[in-house]
Amino acid sequence: MNRPLSSIKKGSVVYIQNIESCSQCKHHLEEMGFIPGTPVEVCRCCNKGPLVVAIRGGKIMLGQEMARHIMVK
Template identity: 40%
Template structure:
């Protein structure tokens, strides 16, 4: 687990309720996934609007004007504040 996850101000994107707006702090993943997410606009400092997050299944997140669906495993690797 990343040191950022230990601070209670930070949490995984998968734990954010729908309707919330958060800032991406870090992506705790391999280089390929980090590069793929960066190409979609998921870079540290980006504002993410969580449009849908149910108990199971993918999240719908708006970043830089685009709505994207993220798998829960991917969202678990994204640290937000």
């Protein structure tokens, strides 16, 4: 079952399924490494603040709104 990245708990490793957003936002996220099939580990999360994820050997901070568009499994 696909869920938004913003709903995943700290310490979980999930795989990107798709990005549900406009083409410009989707392209931006893909340039950052958010490509379907890529594993992502949630390093920090909170309901109102940014999300920190480990992806492709680095860490990226995402706002909650942006993380809602990234569907994971």
